[in-house]
Amino acid sequence: MISVQDWAKWMNKGSASIPHLLLENYKKLHLSDTEMMLLIHIHSFVSEGISFPSIKQLEERMTCSQVELTRMLNRLRKERFLEIRSNLDENNRVVEHYSLEPLWEKLFRYLTINVEEVAAAKDRDVWPAEHHPDSSKDAEGRVFKRFEQEFGRPLSPMECETIATWLDEDQLDPQIILLALKEAVIANKRSLRYIDKILLEWQKNGLTTVDQVLNHIKGFRRHQASKSGQRGYNEAVDFPFYNWLER
Structure with missing residues (x-):
C-alpha cells in the first residue's frame, strides 16, 4: 500500500x-x-x-x-x-x-505572421482583445484566473497584490493586462517583472486603449518581419523576440 x-x-x-x-x-x-x-x-x-x-x-x-x-x-x-x-x-x-x-522560435514566428489570428482568439476567451459586456468584477476575476492558468500554479500573495495594484491603483484595463501577459507567454518569460515592464512601456508610449496596444504590437511585428525579409514562419531566418526588459 x-x-x-x-x-x-x-x-x-x-x-x-x-x-x-x-x-x-x-x-x-x-x-x-x-x-x-x-x-x-x-x-x-x-x-x-x-x-x-x-x-x-x-x-x-x-x-x-x-x-x-x-x-x-x-x-x-x-x-x-x-x-x-x-x-x-x-x-x-x-x-x-x-x-x-527552435520550437519556441517557430511558434513565435507563426504567431507573429498570424497576429490577427492570435488576436481573434478572444472569441474563444483565450486572449480577449476587446471589452466584454460583463461587470468589471468579472473581468478582474478573469485576469487572476488567466494568470494562474498560464503560470501553471496558484498565484502567491505578492503576485496577487501586484496584479491588484495594476487594476485598482493604476486603473489599467483588464484586457490590456491580459495582452501584456500574452506578450510574456510568447516570449516564454512568465514573470510579473517582465509583464510590469511591458505595461510601463505601453504607458510611456501613451497607449491607453486595447486598440492602441494591438496596433502597436502589430506595427512592431510587421516592421520586424519586413526588416528580416521574412515571408513565412518556417523559413530559416533569425527573428528576435521583442524583449521588453532590454528596452
Missing part, C-alpha cells in the same frame, strides 16, 4: 509547464499528436534535470518503439523543432543536451 509520505514525495517532484499557445497551435506548425507528446516528454525530462534523455528513457514513457522514436527525433531535428547542443561540464568534458529553443 502506498504511504502518505511516498505520495507526498511524488507530488513534490513538480510539474512541467506547457504554454497554452503551443497546445493550441502545434497542429498548425505541422506537428503530429505523437510528435507533440514526444516534445512534451523531452521538456519534462529537461525540467527534471535530465537534459539528454536516452531513447530507452523516452520509450519507457511512450507507446512508440525505439525505431519510431528515432525516426521522430530525426524529423524534429531536420525540421528545426529540436536541437542537440553540446557544452563543457565542470570536468571539461563535452556533454550533449536537447534544446527546444
Whole structure:
C-alpha cells in the first residue's frame, strides 16, 4: 500500500509547464499528436534535470518503439523543432543536451505572421482583445484566473497584490493586462517583472486603449518581419523576440 509520505514525495517532484499557445497551435506548425507528446516528454525530462534523455528513457514513457522514436527525433531535428547542443561540464568534458529553443522560435514566428489570428482568439476567451459586456468584477476575476492558468500554479500573495495594484491603483484595463501577459507567454518569460515592464512601456508610449496596444504590437511585428525579409514562419531566418526588459 502506498504511504502518505511516498505520495507526498511524488507530488513534490513538480510539474512541467506547457504554454497554452503551443497546445493550441502545434497542429498548425505541422506537428503530429505523437510528435507533440514526444516534445512534451523531452521538456519534462529537461525540467527534471535530465537534459539528454536516452531513447530507452523516452520509450519507457511512450507507446512508440525505439525505431519510431528515432525516426521522430530525426524529423524534429531536420525540421528545426529540436536541437542537440553540446557544452563543457565542470570536468571539461563535452556533454550533449536537447534544446527546444527552435520550437519556441517557430511558434513565435507563426504567431507573429498570424497576429490577427492570435488576436481573434478572444472569441474563444483565450486572449480577449476587446471589452466584454460583463461587470468589471468579472473581468478582474478573469485576469487572476488567466494568470494562474498560464503560470501553471496558484498565484502567491505578492503576485496577487501586484496584479491588484495594476487594476485598482493604476486603473489599467483588464484586457490590456491580459495582452501584456500574452506578450510574456510568447516570449516564454512568465514573470510579473517582465509583464510590469511591458505595461510601463505601453504607458510611456501613451497607449491607453486595447486598440492602441494591438496596433502597436502589430506595427512592431510587421516592421520586424519586413526588416528580416521574412515571408513565412518556417523559413530559416533569425527573428528576435521583442524583449521588453532590454528596452
